[in-house]
Amino acid sequence: MAIWQNISDTLVEEIEKGILTPGGRLPGDVELATRFGVNRHTVRRALSHLQGQGLVRSERGRGTFVVEDAIAYRFGSQTYFEQNLLDNMRVPSRRILSTIIYGAPTAIALQLQIKAGSPILTAAMLGEADGIPVHLARLHFPVERFPKVEAAFARIPVGQSSQISLSELIGELGVKSFRRKTARIKCRLPDAEEARYLKMAAQDPVFQLEILNISDSDMPIFYGVTSYCGSRVEFILDY
């Protein structure tokens, strides 16, 4: 087995044994390198992998720390971000990053049951727990079906953290309630943009959830593609 794997395993043991406690700081790169008698790169590879496993978190200029527990995100047909965070004793907040109206690409048009090229409003927003970003959502609304959607989003300040109720916003469109129809879940490393917005390392994986939300009468309301930081959440499905 590779040297960095052995170092990784050793550090995992020390974390599990409680020698390193959640929130605690690990020794620095160079110190670990001398301790294990290897080059600093080798230690860094081990730490990088531990970070991808969601066990530690490295912060430039500060150090590497053992991570706390992830948020248990209950995922049903009618669960909401805010309630989930409150259940986990976290303070939820949302932050609109941008809204833009443009012609729908075929993949999104297909989901929304509109013609390709029909105008859609795409809103990018961040979901945060105690100020730490948890997910990056890109929501796509069919503008011709919901003409008020632009005005509804225009009222929300861009770039600053705020209390947004998605269900209230949808209510303004004349939709009483909505629910998930299908969800597609992938697991992959983030691209540069996602990693930047989510303040996460490139080697830390994300969940990608693609969800079509429909009304009681099965009309598509919006199509959302959301990336969740893998080390900060885990999903719970009940039956």
Place this chain on the structure above:
Amino acid sequence: MAIWQNISDTLVEEIEKGILTPGGRLPGDVELATRFGVNRHTVRRALSHLQGQGLVRSERGRGTFVVEDAIAYRFGSQTYFEQNLLDNMRVPSRRILSTIIYGAPTAIALQLQIKAGSPILTAAMLGEADGIPVHLARLHFPVERFPKVEAAFARIPVGQSSQISLSELIGELGVKSFRRKTARIKCRLPDAEEARYLKMAAQDPVFQLEILNISDSDMPIFYGVTSYCGSRVEFILDY
């Protein structure tokens, strides 16, 4: 932005544009390094990230290849591995890696509603699609509740690919049908053992599903912890 990120983005573009087609081989490390005018390590970092994003797959001694589509795995309360693979036009097979009986650790005992230390049978098995490993499952059965479980597993050859019907095996225990009660889904990098069994790179993420299966009368049947290779599957949830 880092140099390796730019190279990664460039290669993503070329894949999306179709310059590099699924199944096709990318130029080697050194060739890409000279092309981009960087060190081989820098190219390797870009390729490593693309692999974690599920876009390419590197094989030692052979090269780096653009990957084909992932398996769309339909995930309900009563879905089975075999049927899912057949729906995706893949040939399913299973491989028992090991079975062992030992005292249940508290976490598993809690799920199975047995006393910690009570004997459990843990079976490790691989699920394969067209001979390629897709998931590594570790199933935990309470032995005192199902005394026949050892004999049932003893009939299955170890280490070789075979057609195993999990529902048939459970039927031998005297259980007519079972269903998921809860599922917990995580997303992380694999440990060394998982990566080896699943024949995947260490920087390629996995889904980890922890599932408690119960009988019609809500009695715990078995508790399973399954790691799915993230680049080879995606989950579909219907409502």
Place this chain on the structure above:
DNA sequence: ATATATTTGTGCGTATGTATC
């Protein structure tokens, strides 16, 4: 079948950049 070349994987050494303290 054997040897050789190719290609990816790992590790060491060095240097520099960047954020934090």
Place this chain on the structure above:
DNA sequence: CGATACATACGCACAAATATA
């Protein structure tokens, strides 16, 4: 401002798996 600590990049060498002559 300097010291500290993580992040990126280059260069060299060798190992391991595969392909090829």
